[in-house]
Amino acid sequence: GAGVSQSPSNKVTEKGKDVELRCDPISGHTALYWYRQSLGQGLEFLIYFQGNSAPDKSGLPSDRFSAERTGGSVSTLTIQRTQQEDSAVYLCASSQTVTNEKLFFGSGTQLSVL
């Protein structure tokens, strides 16, 4: 596609429920990243995928968070048993390769946990 696409744009859920956030990177981009932007905070790195290599999960805040990237394209970020502190904007980005200096970001998914 023309840009990085994320869905849904907004998600409201109840505490304890599971949520799935989707990211469609730019076609041909081999590297994909998830960041989290909490209110009044900078962007927090969560995870990145590069081609068929094992993902770098070092930024995932707890084992309730997981992510997959199927077929080297679409990625899903799953948060299990959501907590109120998970409320944030979840941003996805892609780049041609992990060494490419340009990241292209999606508009994000605003997650609200009640």
Added chain:
Amino acid sequence: GEDVEQSLFLSVREGDSSVINCTYTDSSSTYLYWYKQEPGAGLQLLTYIFSNMDMKQDQRLTVLLNKKDKHLSLRIADTQTGDSAIYFCAESMTGFQKLVFGTGTRLLVSP
């Protein structure tokens, strides 16, 4: 550890120059970036600089890097109301895109 700091807020009048400052701690940073985020939108890469450069100019944007002091600045000349946004400074190491972002500076441009 890695830490990137920015002032939270800057207010300027239209036509003035804006200077947004950033300090970082990781001396191994190789790439330093400025991103812009408009309301409800993702981040847009404005410009970036390699750590072996002191300055980079791109139209109305000037980036200055003081590697000794680990200080990065973004100057916007002839600031317009459309420049109102949050500006994020970020750093990364060679060949690796795990960017570390600052908290962002909200720029407000008044007519």
